[in-house]
Amino acid sequence: MAMASPVLSQDTACRFKSAIWDENETQARLWLQEIIAQRRLTALFQPVLLMGNGEIAGYEGLIRGPSDSPLHSPHNLFSAANENGLVVEVEHLSRQVVLESFARLNLPGKLFLNVSPECLLQHNTRHGETLAYIHKLGLRPDRIIIELTENQRTYDYNLLREAAKHYRDMGFEIAIDDLGEGFSSLRLWSELRPEYVKIDMHFIQGIDQDPVKLQFVSSIQQIAERSGTKVVAEGIETEAELRVIKDLGIAHGQGYYIARPSGQPVTVLPAEVVKVLEKKMAPALLPSCKASPKTVSVLKLLRECHAVSPDLSNEIIYQMFIGDPELQALPVVKNGLPVGLINRNALIDKLARPYQRELYGKKPCSRLMDTAPLIVEKDMSIQELSHTIVEADRHHLSNGFIITDHGQYLGIGTGHDLVREITQMQISAARYANPLTMLPGNEPINEQIAMLLQGGAEFCACYCDLDHFKPFNDVFGYHSGDNVIQLTGKILSEVCEPDQDFIGHIGGDDFIILFQSADWEVRCQRVLERFEKAILDFFSVEDKAREGYIAKDRHGEEVFYPLTSLSIGAVQVEPCKQSSHHKISAAAAEAKKQAKGIPGNSLFIERRAKCS
Structure with missing residues (x-):
């Protein structure tokens, strides 16, 4: 200062x-x-x-x-x-x-x-x-x-x-x-x-x-x-x-x-x-929605383990493993720098062979150690470590890895801990983000609504749903259907203000926007305009000309389906801590039903009473 x-x-x-x-x-x-x-x-x-x-x-x-x-x-x-x-x-x-x-x-x-x-x-x-x-x-x-x-x-x-x-x-x-x-x-x-x-x-x-x-x-x-x-x-x-x-x-x-x-x-x-x-406003995204998995480093996997000198005999290392059944690997360190790793099973198997214990027991452990162990810095992300192990020799997964701080030995990590953490991250990601669009899922959507209500913020809840999406998915294939869902998420993200508005993917072709932007109605119209233009790329010239396509229904009869469109139901929410995310979600879903009753790309705003 x-x-x-x-x-x-x-x-x-x-x-x-x-x-x-x-x-x-x-x-x-x-x-x-x-x-x-x-x-x-x-x-x-x-x-x-x-x-x-x-x-x-x-x-x-x-x-x-x-x-x-x-x-x-x-x-x-x-x-x-x-x-x-x-x-x-x-x-x-x-x-x-x-x-x-x-x-x-x-x-x-x-x-x-x-x-x-x-x-x-x-x-x-x-x-x-x-x-x-x-x-x-x-x-x-x-x-x-x-x-x-x-x-x-x-x-x-x-x-x-x-x-x-x-x-x-x-x-x-x-x-x-x-x-x-x-x-x-x-x-x-x-x-x-x-x-x-x-x-x-x-x-x-x-x-x-x-x-x-x-x-x-x-x-x-x-x-x-x-x-x-x-x-x-x-x-x-x-x-x-x-x-x-x-x-x-x-x-x-x-x-x-x-x-x-x-x-x-x-x-x-x-x-x-x-x-x-x-x-009255609240942050546009909760920390759990914005946190990237890359913020988790291998330091989370660190296990403190006393290192051994490369001059220590194999017999002493053998006795250390026998005396501690939980000990799976020992790092070999010289002057603070890791130089090797000794795997429990590899050493015991080696010395169990005829004459090997007599031959190698008194020799330094550097003779039997893995001289090229996997060494990673503490700041490396768990995802990077996972990719490194997959691309490296498979024995690194069973041997484990050495963790360092600017080259100096800190401790070790195990493949079992890595797999467990990756699995937990995937489970957590599934709870908080839709894997198709990577937008926040149901749990953070509910948390965000609750936070807005608790903060006394004025906002508008908009339920977005694709019209005639199931027949589109059946006729053009799930890959095209996924592309349309991703397109919708992209348009919503581009139109919304990232510092004020929250976008969530409920699942399938359903999305929700929690607008704190004052011009939310203009933004909704902009979403509809962009979607109406962009969706045309998924249809043929003939489909565009007749504004729809013909496909067989479940009874085998030919049916005409309009081009896929987007409906948005909007509900304005006044500051009211007594409400809940359940009530807000129900009101937005009802407004969405009203919007779907309007042909084409449509916006329905519930103006009769504000949600409370």
Whole structure:
């Protein structure tokens, strides 16, 4: 963050100096001394949004160096200060400039004031210097939140707790910055029990598309609720991210989508931000629907197993297997690197042959080990591992495989565990996604409806069904039928707004859309238009000319069937937590029946009463 003073390694410091300027350290020190003496720092402020009412709860104070200097960015400024032993001086001046600007601009709400733990523990900063300064500016300590920015791996936590108590006793509140990014931020949270925690922007950006980030932030929010801590989500850059953060119950938000840092910051939120906060919505897809199986790595299959040295005798390995009937394989490791794998059955069979135990028993196990075992990195997905084993020699499935972390031995995995996990993933995928279209199936559809109802969101449930599909499937074959179903799913996906609308495949030729887009009726008409045009590719010139085809029914009589069309039944749902997914599904199915009574591609909207 703005006032961080990272401790750089020697290599990093060298790269920094060559990238920023070519002058020597003396010149850099002179620049810093000039900045300090002439107070050539500028304060910027970024609003911190209060999600509940859309008001500005306060501002984070940020600092910038001279605009005509290589030290303009806070990273360069504090890196140079660290190199020249002037961190404390630069940070004290930064705090003064931020406080003065905040008071002069008469900004509403609270001020998040960046302070490094190192400076918090400085003796002269813990005896009322900051308190006296804010009183001089006409500010109250209860309007100041000391935001701790982490820079080191270890701290004296006893001293930090003492310092935090000292500031709280004076009326200040404490915040921890970049939760999830630093070296020990979770321990800082546990030790200091801050009033605020700010989640690092890495976990916020793309949260609407990443179920892992969603789970992480949701877990942090649950911990915060139990500990009485307020959460601030940093780095919100899109409307979709803001909506998800709001729906998770996060108290505060900050980021470019809300407002950029400025020397003259806004005191009223932009209209588009207020509109998002006022609208009752829920995430378009549940994490279970969006999660890709590739997020499961071979680390899930890891079994800890003590490795053996290649110099260990085969007799000792034999006794290890005899003494532990569950032990199926032993990895052979030298200097932390795997060099082989010994299979239980292979070794016992070898030594059971006449004279083999006498011949090989005292020799090193490297003589009988598999010198080319399957070695995989812990980050490899289970699907990749499965493909690798299928393409490799079949003995790897029975032998198992070695799991490494950047080449270093971690443990082993077995073929049995791999097969079990793949099977479980297939079962789970069948529950949550239709295998033909890979769209969410019945279970996530019901979960999504329930979540929308629980969140009090307004939405429109649309039941989509193909007309005359069974005779089409009988006449043109199941392959053509599958193609038409996939075509329908593709059109629905293209027309819907991915950040707001949910598409599910009930089964067969039935689909459901849960629209949160305000222009849902226009989108439905667009679906019908595209389908009407695209379906023609499945019929002959003669079929198109007569707008249908002739086929024999179950009694062997020729029957004329119209071209396949699409019917959509729509039901608008008002916010109502007392309803259920059963009622919504039934109402949408009834609307679909009405639509199917209209010839051709049709949309029926239940306008008589909104579903509740």
